[in-house]
Amino acid sequence: MFKQLNTGDKLFTVFNYALLTLVICLMLYPLIYVLSASFSNPEKMLQGELWLFPTDFTLESYSLAFQNRDIWIGYRNTIFYTFLGTAINLIMSIMIAYPLSRSDFYGRGPITAFIMVTMFFSGGMIPTYLLVRDLGMVDTIWAMVIPGAVSVYNVIIMRTFFQNIPEEIREAASIDGSTNLNFLIRIVLPLSVPIIAVMALFYGVGHWNAYFDGLIYLRDSDRYPLQLFLREMLIQDDMSAMTTSGTEGVAKHLLRIEGLKYAVVVIASLPMLIIYPFLQKYFIKGVMIGSLKG
Known part of the structure; x- marks a missing residue:
């Protein structure tokens, strides 16, 4: 196939592959470096002996x-x-997106416009904190999951996906006596596995990486998410609780801290890296259908 291309197409193809290879290397190198650093002797790493693979494993x-x-x-x-x-x-996203996808839902236009306003305007951090406080959710698990319960962007994608389900299927189900709720649970949701998997990935990664909500809403360290502990290690260098001995020299203490940082970064990132390959096939299909068709 490459031989059938003209000179200009061949040059473009070579340039395209070279550029993509460079981008892949730029993206993979930090990941490989962090992984290698977590398995390396921190002293060797700080001396600049680590480039790609672990040194002094x-x-x-x-x-x-x-x-x-x-x-x-x-x-x-x-x-x-x-x-x-x-x-x-x-x-919450399904409960909002499905009614808005129905052509027979009265007022779906104004409601869609109303919720889309929140994509561009918000009350701000302080009013949001005051609301969470007045609802009694400060220093509770609900402060981590309720304030961001719905993403309007994800709702729009999911609504567009639902709109591509043929109307004839709903009419046939209605003739057979199916209720709206039964149609949603038994027909719409099984047909929507790709977009649900994509939304689960989007929301799941967001929750896994979240630390700011815990930073402003949580007081009890026993409720801290992993990312908040990681933030303290990487930014604040608060490692007094992360070492087992107080009699070590300062130099060795700092070396152990440096190695521990990289190990915790790998530990925190590994679950999402493992899950993503299993959802990749749904990711491409769900996003393309939910974004482009309508």
Whole structure:
């Protein structure tokens, strides 16, 4: 096929592949570096001996990370917030998107315009905090999952997907005596697995990486998500609770901190990296149909 192209097309193809290869390398190198650094001797790494593959291979950083109580607390909380928050997100998004996709739903135009306003204008952080406080959700798990229960952007994508389900199917189900709720549960949702999987991925990654809500709403460290512990390590260098001995020299203490940072970054990122390949086939199909057709 390449031989059938003219000279200009061949040059463009070569340039395109070269550019994409460069982009892939630029994206993969930081990931590989962080992974290699987590398995390397921190002293060798700080001396600049680490370029791509681990130097002086060691599991000390992972051993130190898994021995720490805060890591397990953060993992437990993040998993709980992710599953609970994603379930709430999907239920709320479907409840909004499906009625708006129905041509026989009275007032869907004004309602769609109303919710789309929130994509461009919001009350701001302080009014949102005051609202969460007045609802009694500060320092509770609900502060992590309720304020962002619905993404209007995701609702629009899901609504567009629902609109592509043939109207004849609903009419046939209605003739057979199916109610609207029964039609949604038994027909629409099974046909919408691709877009639901995509939305689950979007919402799940958002909850897994969330730390700002925990930063402003949570006071009890036993409710902190993993990303908040990670933030403290990477930004604040608050590592006093992450080391097991107070008698070590300052230099060795700092080396252990440096290695621990990279290990925790890998631990925090690994679940999403594992899940994504299983949802990739739905990701492409769901986003394309939900975004382009209508």
